Amino acid sequence: MAKKLSKKTRRTSKIRNKMSKVSCWLRAKSTSKSPHKSFRRSYREDYRRDTKVPGIMHHAAITFRMIFKNWKLFLPLVIVSAVAAVLFVGLMNEATYQQFQTVLDQTTEQVGNGDIGVMAKSGLLLISTITTGGLSSEQTESGTVFTVLIFLILWLTTIFILRQRLAQRKIKLRDALYNAMTPLISSFVVFVVAVIQCVPIFLLIIVYSAAVQTEFLATPFYALVFFIFAALMILLSGYLLSSSLMALVAVSAPGLYPMQALRTASELMMGRRVKFVLRLVGLLLVLAVTWVAVMLPLIAFDLFMKQFEWTAGVPFVPVCLLVMTCFTGIYISAYLYLYYRWMLGYDTKDLKHDKK
Numbered sequence: 001m002a003k004k005l006s007k008k009t010r011r012t013s014k015i016r017n018k019m020s021k022v023s024c025w026l027r028a029k030s031t032s033k034s035p036h037k038s039f040r041r042s043y044r045e046d047y048r049r050d051t052k053v054p055g056i057m058h059h060a061a062i063t064f065r066m067i068f069k070n071w072k073l074f075l076p077l078v079i080v081s082a083v084a085a086v087l088f089v090g091l092m093n094e095a096t097y098q099q100f101q102t103v104l105d106q107t108t109e110q111v112g113n114g115d116i117g118v119m120a121k122s123g124l125l126l127i128s129t130i131t132t133g134g135l136s137s138e139q140t141e142s143g144t145v146f147t148v149l150i151f152l153i154l155w156l157t158t159i160f161i162l163r164q165r166l167a168q169r170k171i172k173l174r175d176a177l178y179n180a181m182t183p184l185i186s187s188f189v190v191f192v193v194a195v196i197q198c199v200p201i202f203l204l205i206i207v208y209s210a211a212v213q214t215e216f217l218a219t220p221f222y223a224l225v226f227f228i229f230a231a232l233m234i235l236l237s238g239y240l241l242s243s244s245l246m247a248l249v250a251v252s253a254p255g256l257y258p259m260q261a262l263r264t265a266s267e268l269m270m271g272r273r274v275k276f277v278l279r280l281v282g283l284l285l286v287l288a289v290t291w292v293a294v295m296l297p298l299i300a301f302d303l304f305m306k307q308f309e310w311t312a313g314v315p316f317v318p319v320c321l322l323v324m325t326c327f328t329g330i331y332i333s334a335y336l337y338l339y340y341r342w343m344l345g346y347d348t349k350d351l352k353h354d355k356k
Contacts, residue, residue: 078326081153081326084150125299
């Protein structure tokens with residue numbers, strides 16, 4: 001009798017286990033955060049997710065604080081990145097920078113009789129140098145490949161340092177450089193996917209150059225059509241890139257494959273893309289203010305020092321531009337990594353560690 005009861009209890013327990021598994025699967029199916037995967041209409045309540053993150057200015061301040069708090073790690077990283085860029089990519093020649101300055105002097109003499117302030121001249125030099133791509137001497141194909149590799153190494157090393165420091169672990173830059181390179185190939189695959197997602201923007205640039213040459217935009221109706229086309233291309237690339245940037249952060253975790261990181265980032269950004277785009281706009285504004293606040297005094301100092309003959313060939317401004325570029329890469333990596341952690345729910349821990 002006891003054996004029969006035990007058999008019945010085993011059968012009932014098996015049935016209950018199966019029923020519990022089915023109910024759990026149905027519950028997970030009904031509460032899944034992956035709408036827009038069919039032609040059925042998805043409502044806002046289905047994919048709306050609240051994210052407890054600080055404000056944009058507070059986010060920028062926390063990022064600066066994290067970098068300056070660990071300056072003993074990030075300052076050597078900036079130096080190593082700048083030296084690697086000089087060796088493998090190249091540095092803007094001082095003669096090229098002097099050509100910018102000569103053209104600017106001639107333009108100001110023709111337009112404003114040369115009556116222009118030092119800070120205004122420094123600002124024009126900064127804008128002309130950055131917009132014309134004068135950060136390196138000659139950008140060859142091999143130089144482009146090395147630029148991408150240096151950027152990925154800088155990205156992974158920064159994220160590894162922040163992950164270890166937020167976990168209250170003491171590390172050295174040597175350990176970060178050695179251990180952070182594990183997901184380099186995975187990060188490169190995600191980076192290639194992000195470049196492919198920029199194809200609409202590349203197509204827009206080609207169409208715009210052709211429209212300017214053929215005077216296609218002279219007609220108001222055609223200009224309106226091109227504006228609508230440009231808006232659609234930018235929205236498409238922005239929608240795709242919003243998840244790819246988070247995938248670059250997610251793929252830095254050990255044992256995560258590129259496609260899995262892309263899927264995870266896409267589900268993580270569901271319903272949060274508009275907020276993330278606003279974060280990127282705030283990031284660009286903060287970087288613009290930082291570049292102006294740092295580089296304008298340095299360019300003005302260089303203009304003053306160039307009055308002496310012994311400083312004529314010193315590439316002071318090109319080196320400062322390269323160092324600021326490396327710092328910008330570190331800041332962008334830290335900014336996006338902190339936002340990624342906050343979306344995963346590590347906001348309280350990050351703020352506590354940051355205040356200590």
